[in-house]
Amino acid sequence: MSGGLDIAGMSVRAGGRLLLDRVDFTAARGAVTGLIGPNGAGKSTLMRAFLGLMPKVEGRVCFNGADLLAMPGRTRAQLAAFVEQSGSTDARLTARDVVLLGRIPFQSLWQSGPSPEDARIAWEALDAVAMGDFAGRLYHTLSGGEQQRVQIARALAQQPQLLVLDEPTNHLDIQAQLATLTLLRRLAAAGATVVVALHDLNLAAGFCDHLVVLNAARLAAAGPPESVLTPALLRDIYQVEAVVLTHPQTGRPMLAYGSPTISAVPPQ
Amino acid sequence: MNPPRLRLIVPALVVVLLASIVLAVTLGPADIAPMEVWQTIGHRLGLVAESPVGRLREAIIWELRLPRLLVAAATGAGLALCGAVLQALTRNPLADPYLLGLSSGASLGAVIFLLAGATLLMPLGAFLGAAAAMALTLLVTQLLGGVTPSRAILAGISISALAAAGTSLLIFWAVTADSYREILSWLMGSLGGVVWGEALPVLAGVTVLGGLLLISGRALDAFAFGETAAASLGVDVTRLRWLLLGGTALLTGILVSIGGAIGFVGLVVPHIVRLATGSRHRLLLPVSMLVGAIFMVWTDTAARSLFAPRELPVGILTALVGAPIFLLVLFRYRRIT
Amino acid sequence: MRPLPAFLGVFTLLAAAPALAGTDYPLALDNCGVSLSLPAAPKRVVAIRSTSTEMLLALGLGERIVGVAFQDGLAPEPWTAQSAALPVLSEKLPSPEVVLEAEPDLVYAGWESNFSIEGVGERATLGALGVATYVSPAACRSIVPPKLSFEAVFAEIAEVGAMFDVEDAAKALVAEQRAELAGITPDRRGLTALWYSSGGKAPYVGAGRNAPQMMLEALGLENIFADVDDGWISASWEAVVDADPDIIVLVDGERNSVAQKKALLAENPITSQLDAVMHQRYLVVPFAAAEAGVSNVPATRDMAAQLAGLSITP
Numbered sequence: 001m002s003g004g005l006d007i008a009g010m011s012v013r014a015g016g017r018l019l020l021d022r023v024d025f026t027a028a029r030g031a032v033t034g035l036i037g038p039n040g041a042g043k044s045t046l047m048r049a050f051l052g053l054m055p056k057v058e059g060r061v062c063f064n065g066a067d068l069l070a071m072p073g074r075t076r077a078q079l080a081a082f083v084e085q086s087g088s089t090d091a092r093l094t095a096r097d098v099v100l101l102g103r104i105p106f107q108s109l110w111q112s113g114p115s116p117e118d119a120r121i122a123w124e125a126l127d128a129v130a131m132g133d134f135a136g137r138l139y140h141t142l143s144g145g146e147q148q149r150v151q152i153a154r155a156l157a158q159q160p161q162l163l164v165l166d167e168p169t170n171h172l173d174i175q176a177q178l179a180t181l182t183l184l185r186r187l188a189a190a191g192a193t194v195v196v197a198l199h200d201l202n203l204a205a206g207f208c209d210h211l212v213v214l215n216a217a218r219l220a221a222a223g224p225p226e227s228v229l230t231p232a233l234l235r236d237i238y239q240v241e242a243v244v245l246t247h248p249q250t251g252r253p254m255l256a257y258g259s260p261t262i263s264a265v266p267p268q
Numbered sequence: 269m270n271p272p273r274l275r276l277i278v279p280a281l282v283v284v285l286l287a288s289i290v291l292a293v294t295l296g297p298a299d300i301a302p303m304e305v306w307q308t309i310g311h312r313l314g315l316v317a318e319s320p321v322g323r324l325r326e327a328i329i330w331e332l333r334l335p336r337l338l339v340a341a342a343t344g345a346g347l348a349l350c351g352a353v354l355q356a357l358t359r360n361p362l363a364d365p366y367l368l369g370l371s372s373g374a375s376l377g378a379v380i381f382l383l384a385g386a387t388l389l390m391p392l393g394a395f396l397g398a399a400a401a402m403a404l405t406l407l408v409t410q411l412l413g414g415v416t417p418s419r420a421i422l423a424g425i426s427i428s429a430l431a432a433a434g435t436s437l438l439i440f441w442a443v444t445a446d447s448y449r450e451i452l453s454w455l456m457g458s459l460g461g462v463v464w465g466e467a468l469p470v471l472a473g474v475t476v477l478g479g480l481l482l483i484s485g486r487a488l489d490a491f492a493f494g495e496t497a498a499a500s501l502g503v504d505v506t507r508l509r510w511l512l513l514g515g516t517a518l519l520t521g522i523l524v525s526i527g528g529a530i531g532f533v534g535l536v537v538p539h540i541v542r543l544a545t546g547s548r549h550r551l552l553l554p555v556s557m558l559v560g561a562i563f564m565v566w567t568d569t570a571a572r573s574l575f576a577p578r579e580l581p582v583g584i585l586t587a588l589v590g591a592p593i594f595l596l597v598l599f600r601y602r603r604i605t
Numbered sequence: 606m607r608p609l610p611a612f613l614g615v616f617t618l619l620a621a622a623p624a625l626a627g628t629d630y631p632l633a634l635d636n637c638g639v640s641l642s643l644p645a646a647p648k649r650v651v652a653i654r655s656t657s658t659e660m661l662l663a664l665g666l667g668e669r670i671v672g673v674a675f676q677d678g679l680a681p682e683p684w685t686a687q688s689a690a691l692p693v694l695s696e697k698l699p700s701p702e703v704v705l706e707a708e709p710d711l712v713y714a715g716w717e718s719n720f721s722i723e724g725v726g727e728r729a730t731l732g733a734l735g736v737a738t739y740v741s742p743a744a745c746r747s748i749v750p751p752k753l754s755f756e757a758v759f760a761e762i763a764e765v766g767a768m769f770d771v772e773d774a775a776k777a778l779v780a781e782q783r784a785e786l787a788g789i790t791p792d793r794r795g796l797t798a799l800w801y802s803s804g805g806k807a808p809y810v811g812a813g814r815n816a817p818q819m820m821l822e823a824l825g826l827e828n829i830f831a832d833v834d835d836g837w838i839s840a841s842w843e844a845v846v847d848a849d850p851d852i853i854v855l856v857d858g859e860r861n862s863v864a865q866k867k868a869l870l871a872e873n874p875i876t877s878q879l880d881a882v883m884h885q886r887y888l889v890v891p892f893a894a895a896e897a898g899v900s901n902v903p904a905t906r907d908m909a910a911q912l913a914g915l916s917i918t919p
Contacts, residue, residue, distance in 0.1 A: 296841075296843050297841050297843045297844040297847060298843050298844065298846070298847035299847075323878060324846055324847075324849050324878055324879070325847075327846055327874075327875055327878040328843055328846050328847060328875075331874045331875045331878070332842060332843050332846065332875055333843070440697075449803065449804065449809055449839070453804075453806060453807055453839060454806065458806055458807060460806040460807040460841065460842070461805060461806040461807060461808075461842050461873075461875070462806075463873065463874050463875065464874065465874075572841055572843065576841060576843075576844060577830060577833065577838075577840050577841055577844030577845075578833070578838050578839060578840060578841070579807035579839050579840060579841040581807075
């Protein structure tokens with residue numbers, strides 16, 4: 001494969017409990033890889049683990065030929081950006097200040113402030129998430145969705161080759177959800193490796209090139225959406241009945257959920 | 269707040285600080301004309317060959333007022349810096365050398381050395397006490413499951429109470445009419461009788477440790493969204509935390525050993541400054557230092573002049589002025605958010 | 606003027622004493638704003654602070670002391686041996702239980718603050734238990750005593766003499782001290798002085814209202830802090846250096862000795878500039894004599910002798 005993320009034998013233990021059990025998966029460069037699975041399956045843990053943000057991690061993480069866990073944190077931060085699930089703060093920072101945090105890995109210790117280059121990159125990142133008008137607003141006065149977009153802009157300001165996002169569509173209205181995922185597709189098309197945890201399976205099916213399914217700390221399935229998202233898998237992992245349809249315009253899979261209690265056909 | 273105005277804030281405050289020192293050195297219980305003050309300083313610096321100012325009046329200016337003013341400025345700068353760093357590191361707006369147990373620990377250490385007769389080693393005692401209190405606070409925080417804003421403060425408050433009780437116990441054991449008064453004035457925080465021999469280590473400490481904290485403290489911006497976020501921005505969280513905590517413990521130890529437990533500066537000043545500069549530490553830290561220095565220069569000048577010839581412990585004044593300001597800041601925050 | 610009634614009281618007491626064969630009990634007294642009534646002469650006394658112990662010893666009441674506490678050291682001659690034999694209840698302030706265990710009928714304290722919950726116990730509490738309490742009047746805080754004078758010191762001697770029904774001893778002691786005081790010639794050189802009690806960062810010094818001022822006046826010395834209306838204050842070194850006193854009075858405490866104080870003054874870059882320090886012009890006064898009591902007059906006489914020995918060229 002031509003670069004991207006390659007993870008093998010990833011295990012994480014905490015307090016005698018296995019949070020991750022020998023997980024292997026790959027995320028290709030230029031593609032959006034979706035990480036799905038029920039709550040508590042280990043999606044957030046997996047992302048922190050392969051980004052080197054957790055202690056006591058076993059396993060090998062190879063990104064574009066380099067060992068991601070072995071490199072200094074600063075070097076890693078120049079390659080990989082992470083958007084956490086909820087970014088809250090008491091700090092008095094404007095949206096622009098928050099986006100400029102993404103330039104920290106590139107600034108020397110002696111630098112007195114953001115360079116004009118940093119400022120330009122920050123503006124571009126804010127524009128990319130359509131938050132340019134909010135640059136001067138204090139972060140903690142923004143809505144949840146606006147904060148989420150500012151966090152994505154911060155990650156963009158790191159100009160990452162690997163972009164990892166934990167539930168980035170939380171708090172967003174449908175228009176913003178679609179805009180965000182479209183943005184991720186554009187970044188992937190430009191050559192980035194994108195790994196995104198999603199709980200909306202229709203979004204995952206509609207926007208991801210590749211899906212990795214986690215269940216109870218283990219890898220349950222991996223592959224293109226149309227081969228992973230089967231009624232059997234959904235019944236197994238989520239305990240839901242669903243019909244897999246095909247999107248009339250995109251040709252991608254779509255899920256229509258059924259339920260034993262609201263069945264279209266009345267029981268005999 | 270527009271950036272050009274902020275860029276001018278540091279040079280402007282430097283000018284205000286220098287002007288404050290220049291003005292405050294002419295004020296005090298002894299009635300000395302500003303001209304005499306300048307002649308003395310010029311004479312001592314070798315700028316003026318002959319000075320008509322008498323030996324004792326020269327001593328008042330050069331041996332009493334000047335070292336004390338510089339220590340006041342350094343103490344204010346150091347305490348405000350420590351407060352700003354600790355607030356960011358623990359993500360708790362209430363953090364300051366007081367609440368994390370540093371001041372109480374330093375007091376305990378210093379009182380142990382004082383009562384043991386090792387008056388000259390008091391700074392060492394204060395540092396050891398501050399470091400021990402910091403280590404205990406962190407240990408408790410870790411045992412509770414890692415640093416969170418509330419845990420750090422709760423652990424700090426309990427360690428602080430423990431150290432304060434230890435200090436009280438020692439005072440109870442060792443109290444004599446004489447030493448009690450000395451310890452009491454020191455516990456309330458006082459810069460009285462500071463001499464050059466004490467001023468120079470303080471100035472050096474604030475310069476060196478202040479510089480270290482200023483530079484490494486800029487990575488504190490990355491902590492705005494917590495430790496995982498900081499790590500994802502390439503910050504070596506563990507190393508930086510130890511560096512900053514060690515630096516603030518050492519600096520607090522040095523400051524407490526000379527001035528005693530001067531409260532509220534470390535808590536209040538960063539909050540006032542944050543209203544103007546926001547939370548960007550590149551600006552917040554140096555501006556806090558300067559504002560802290562100016563604040564202490566004036567409160568200490570008031571402490572030594574207001575009730576002359578009596579000496580008022582400056583800690584009483586910093587609390588008296590600091591507490592209402594802190595309340596105002598709280599109300600102002602409420603209006604903004 | 607506040608002092609007048611007090612003085613009238615003293616004179617009435619002194620004048621009345623010869624007419625009576627002895628004290629009439631119960632004896633009613635006003636002490637620091639607290640009225641107390643003694644049913645009989647106290648027989649078992651606990652003395653807190655050295656001034657109380659010395660007063661009792663000087664009046665020949667050593668036999669009635671059942672315990673002492675919070676002493677500054679042994680009493681001066683001729684009572685040194687006697688004071689060494691007294692049972693010490695506590696080096697510091699004793700608790701009420703320790704005091705009550707000695708079964709006193711009077712607790713005689715040098716400081717009003719000794720009677721507190723943290724110390725010997727509240728005066729009302731002790732009174733309810735049948736233990737009378739007495740504070741050296743010069744040390745009153747709850748009422749402001751007039752500026753201290755030797756007459757007020759003599760009044761305390763007379764009052765304690767009346768309380769214990771030893772008025773003859775009190776009269777003799779007052780007469781002796783009055784004569785001794787009359788023998789002290791105030792210095793006429795117009796010298797200024799600092800009364801340095803303790804403290805490094807902010808010196809604790811004698812101001813204008815209490816024993817330091819009284820003794821300095823008797824010596825003919827001008828206290829540089831005479832204008833401050835208080836007994837003692839934490840002063841600023843700047844005010845001391847500004848006044849540049851001719852003489853420094855050093856209070857000799859057990860913990861804070863004269864040698865330590867001299868060293869501190871000589872080493873400190875500020876105080877070493879003072880005329881008195883450069884020329885070693887010191888007077889020494891024992892700690893207990895720096896508060897109102899029977900040692901004030903002998904200490905003043907002793908200081909007068911030290912002062913006469915200092916050659917000062919202004």
